[in-house]
Amino acid sequence: MDFKLTEEQQMLQETAERLVRDAYTFSNREKFSESEAGFSPEFWKQMGELGLTAIPFPEELGGFGGSGIENMLIMQELGKGICLEPYMESVILAGGLITQLGSDSQKEELLAGIASGELQAAVALEEQQSHYDLSHVTTTATKQDGVWNLNGRKAVVIGGHTAGKILVSARSAGDVRDQSGISLFIVDPNSEGVSRRVYSTVDGRKGCELFLNNAKAELLGTDGEAYDAIHYQAGRAIAALCGEAVGAMRVLCDITLDYLKTRKQFGVPIGKFQVLQHRMVDMISELERATSMAILAACLADDEDSEERSAKLSAAKYMVNRAAQYVSEQSIQLHGGIAMTWEYSGAHYAKRLVMIGHQFGDDDHHLEAYAAQLSI
Incomplete structure (x- = not known):
């Protein structure tokens, strides 16, 4: 296979790289x-002006295909800059759901x-009890006089505190763990019956819990x-997170190597x-393995849904999660005490990688999912 980027892809990458490099210094991020x-x-706003927020959408819908x-x-x-903007949540996941389901x-x-x-x-797909199971939905949707009303509570809605629209999964039929009976709704977060509890996450981002009390919604x-x-669409989000993790790991490896070259003892x-050289080689090896799996995930992210696609995406998320954990831990060990200080960027890369490891399933979850596919 030819893994070389096209001229257009190279231009896209350079545009994103330049934007992140100019805007996202570590002090600015804080x-x-x-x-x-x-x-x-x-x-x-700059991402929108440069067309980066339009990349995944079909040309007939105003995107770049x-x-x-x-x-x-x-x-x-975005991973290299540990950027805080909810690009995956808004553009890839929400945009993908609207593209697939919307009128x-x-x-x-x-x-x-x-x-x-x-x-x-x-x-807003997750609830406190769901633990990566997107079919475990207790939020209810009832229709009265042609109007849908939602009742329930959604957890870890990243970017939900500033969103203009929130897509909410709710159950209109079936038991709490049934895949059938789940509907998706468009909710205006500023409408009556909707409230939010905003909080900061461990990696410096912000999210919220969403409370729905007879909230009006559009199917x-x-x-x-x-x-x-x-x-x-969760599969597409997983592929995107794998890419972000690789970007963050690459920078973490670079700053660790630079530290080994400058710190004297x-x-x-x-x-x-030599023992530290061996650790550094192991970190780079894990990074390259994760990069390969991220490329695999990206190549099949838009394929038709199938058991094979799901299995490969689980394999990719598992391998990337494990690599991210290893790279983060080794970077902290090689840096020593400075790696645990708030003022040093390495700690923030490690925290973001921890969060990525838990979004849409940790390594144990995806190992189990992959094993289940093999037993079919």
Whole structure:
């Protein structure tokens, strides 16, 4: 296979790289994280102006018709800057769900805003008890006089505190663990019956819990048949997260290597000690293995849903999660005490990698999912 990027893909990567490099110094990131939004609205606006928020959408919907490869390239650069903007949540996941399930009027109304960066969307799929099982839904949806009302509580809605629209999964039929009977709804977070509890996550981002009390909602897609689309788009989100993790790991390896070259002990750089050289080689080996799996995930992210696709995405997420854990732990060990200080960027890369490891399933979850596919 030819793994070389096309000229257009190289230009896209260079555009994203330049934008992140210019805007996301470590000190700037700290300011963005401490702001009310928890990210940089100006940076989000620039992404829209450069067309980065329009990449995944079909050309007829105002996008550039990008694939999982283009998504990976952008996510890698965002990972290098440990950027705080909810690009995956708004553009890839929410945008993907609207593209797959939305009516023509819903696509026209919402996707143009998401593609231009004028509308930030969020997705509320998880609940406190769900533990990576997106079919475990207790939030209920009832229809009365032609109007849908939602009741329940959604957890860990990243970017939900600033979103203009939130896509919420709710059960309109079936038992709490049934895949059938799950519907997807568009909710205005500022409408009556909707409240949010905003909090900071361990990696410096912000999210919220979403409380719904007879909240009015607009159905997205067909009543009770949203799970397949949720499962499919979650696969695209997993591929994107793998790309982001690789970007973050690459920078973490670079700053660790630079530290080994400059930190001196017994009058020589500590990188001269063979045991530390071996650790550094192991880190790079894990990074390259994770890169290969991220490329695999990106290549099949937009394929038709199948058991094989699900198994390979689980394998990729498992391998990337394990590599991220190893690289983070070794980087902290090789840095020593400085790696645990808030002022040093390495600790923040490690924290982001921990969070990525838990989004849409940790390594144990995906190992179990992969093993289940092998036994079929």
